Amino acid sequence: MSRTQRIGRDVLASLLSHKQRAFLMMLGVTVGVAVLSAVIAIGQGTSARVMELVQHHNLDMIMVRAGGDVQVFAPRADRGLSTLFPEDARAIEREIPNIDLVSVTQNKRNVNLVYEDRSAVTRLFGVDPSFSEVRHRPLIVGEFISNADMSSMARIAILGDAVAKTLFPQGDAVGRTIRIENEPYVVKGVFAPVGMAANNEDNQDDRVVIPYTTSARRMLNRPFVEQIVMRVIDTSRIPETAEGVRALLRVRHNIGQGKPDDFFVREPDHVVDAAFQTPRMLFSLMAAVSIVALIGGGLVIMNLMLIAVSQRSREIGLRRAIGARTGDITQQFLLESLFVALVGGAVGVALGLIVAWGLDAAGLVVSRITWVPFVAAVAACTVVGIAFGVQPARKAAHLDPAASLSGRAA
């Protein structure tokens, strides 16, 4: 055992034999860490819930449709308005800073899909590789459209869940060759099931998706698209961003002042931030409280230890007499405050997570328990234990041994 290990064991024995003192020292840190870990658990739960809502309702997506106010809502027919082009999508990607991913979508209704003796009639979309991320439509199996698929106009297809189940009841779709409008396509992936869209406009699982280049050149023989969808980075600035997209498209489409748009910019149905402003404010407040509590806990440790150094000056003198170096005494008191802070922190994490879990169970908040509070607690306690232990430890180490043995030291 090294010298430090021996001193560490001695400190543990000493703390265990002074449980009341150790308990009082722990208290402040325990409260601070409890608040901190509850705040983290609730904060993580809340932001996960927000992300879920954002993804489910596409609250971070702006959609541009071809045709302006004059467009006719015609769900049963493709409108054939030729105002939006892939170049518009690339321009948005380039020019609008608050947008990171853009995809065009072409579509065609009532497309025939056949695999062996099974068939389906569904809606076909031609899209860019970023489509899956923009629309938050992950795959459950296989891969999405790649850049290589785009440049080679690959005959590959991604199936919606319902279509995949119709054609491949055994679930072995990927790698199979199906026929779309009598042309062979290899199934590259299958979307995770979504269920009905929020507006019930159509079944999101009943579709087939192919690369835009393939749909434009091989299937539909037209360059213009029905929609451009894009993902917003900062959802609190959706209105300004949508306005920027609109201004950009008006310039690109040479629309003179006073003339109506030949496109329609659609923002998300709900605003994300308004709904979550209250918890977010509370979260910041609680985070501040936990930091104050932690500093308070550190001050408690420091003051109790400064008092202890005075009370224990004879012990310190004795330890010096029997061979302790100043460095050994420093280590002893630093390890003591570190142990107290870490044990106090461990109790605090447990308490905080129990509170967060209880509030969640009571339906008051959404909390999620991850490894983050544990790491945060260890880090916070180490910092507190060392930062607030330094002064008492230095004081203890620099007591004059002869004077402290005779009780003359401060």
Add this chain to the structure above:
Amino acid sequence: MMIEATNLTKSFRRGNVETEVLKGVTFSIPHGEFIAIMGPSGSGKSTLLNILGLLDRPDGGTYLLDGTDYSGANDEVRSAARNRKIGFVFQQFHLLDRASAVRNVTLPLLYAEDGGSDGIARAERALDAVGLSHRWNYLPNELSGGEQQRVAIARALINDPQLILADEATGNLDSKSGAEVLDIFRHIVQEGRTLVLITHDQEVAKRADRILTFGEGRMLATNDLRSRPTDAQPGAAAPA
């Protein structure tokens, strides 16, 4: 020589007043001798003991401990020497009050160079030497004053030091316990160790081989008791 002190001086400053506590003290103590230091309060004997124990440094003069001058050595070297060469016994025992006898006895092993290997066996031997092996796990407040001091002596012995420094070691004890402690001291000296005992008790001092008498920061007299065999008989009862 275990101890060679030459012209030691030491002053303390309290406020603007500087007090010269040691005014040039010269003496030497060979290995294996039992020395009593006597003198009234303020005669400088505790200051001298702190210097001999490497807890304090003299302002002037030289002090050789077992032939080595530690006055210029750093904290690490002096701490190691205290740990290995010197055992302290105090009037107030200075035991850790929440720690068992064995934990108190093994405390110096924390700071030992060899890492306190076979610490338990050494603690057993040390407690056995003071007749307390049956009090192994007792807390100080479960022990009598004499027993507490014997635990403290076992602590002083655990690193097998050559020199024991005892400051009024019997001062807080009744006469019977005091006599037991003095018997242990005599035994320690018979093992070849050097023992320096500060006392103001003439009867206690008579158990030593030699008495150094201090007054006003100077050594006033040295009195060799071995020339009077009646007082040097081991085991003689020490009246209070």
